Amino acid sequence: MADIKTEKLSLRFGGTAAVDGVDLAVPEATFFALLGPSGCGKTTLLRLIAGLERPDGGTIRLGGRPVAGAGLFVEPGERCLGMVFQSYALWPHMTVAGNVAFGLNRLSGPDRARRVAEALRSVGLEEFARRRPHELSGGQRQRVALARSLAVRPGLILLDEPLANLDAHLRQSMLAEFRRIHHQSGTTFVFVTHDQSEALSVAGLVGVMNRGRLEQVAPPDQVFRRPATPMVARFVGQGCTLPVEALSTSDGRVIVRLGPRNAEVPGVAGPGPAWLCLRPRDLRLAEGAGDIAARVIGLRFEGGDHVLSALPEGIDAADPLEVRSEMPVALGTLIGLSLKGGWVLPREGAARTVAAAPQPVGA
Incomplete structure (x- = not known):
């Protein structure tokens, strides 16, 4: 398991601050949802944590280990994390089992087969091991992508808009799966979405981003009932x-x-x-x-x-x-x-970030 800590984390694209001095602390084993409108910087923050982008300034620590900072950058493959993309990113010519085994080349054959079987069992796809991605539904392909991340037993799993390509019914069933798998594995999850109903229903801790900054970090009921800034009040719950x-x-x-x-x-x-x-x-x-x-x-x-x-x-x-x-x-x-x-905030000087203890694992 891994906690996440960033301090003054920043990244600019040209004249735009995609991530602007973000301080974030996510305890280990937390299901953390990163929520915000399109273009707010949430995916860029996720990519910085993953090592897919290099920050312009600030630091990142995963599980207490520095992975980015002044003169330091640890490559994605060395960060002990898994990532699930919106597009699934499955190899079409490989079977389900082959896709899940892709990152396990360092294991012996029997150990690799055992790890693949465990991962497929955890997402309910044991009977689909020999199928190829085009023979699966969208929800099943998303489960394969999640199983591939679980197979390497990471301390951290990053999910980038993983439900965007699914219909409403499948999204609800996958949210339930994410909750179950998180509770079962105890792995730290970071779930990026622009859909507030997804974020509030699945996460124990929610961060709301706007223009590259974190407006509030708190349990979902507090984000809804006690917004820290006017932006959070307007964005969450049709406020x-x-x-x-x-x-x-x-x-x-x-x-x-x-x-x-x-x-x-x-x-x-x-x-x-x-x-x-x-509201x-x-x-x-x-x-x-x-x-x-x-x-x-x-x-x-x-x-x-x-x-x-x-x-x-x-x-x-x-x-x-x-x-x-x-x-x-x-x-x-x-x-x-x-x-x-209702809820009353000062018109000026409201705290930008409200930190709060997360709910227990599986909450």
């Missing part, structure tokens, strides 16, 4: 942020001014300018004025409900709020919204 004034705070509760009204919301902002982070689940239609007055500007039917998009009145909101309703509401209608939840 939005409202600029508000924090009037007072005590015991994790903040009094904020919403137009002519005040409301008490959980948060970490002190008195002064703040962000109120809201659709934090709002409901009020019978009267509610906490926020808003005008309906959009309507769609989704998941058995009518979803209203509404712009707050008297608050300079960049994005509309969304709230579910059993009945449709005409465009232009002024409605009242009541708060069921």
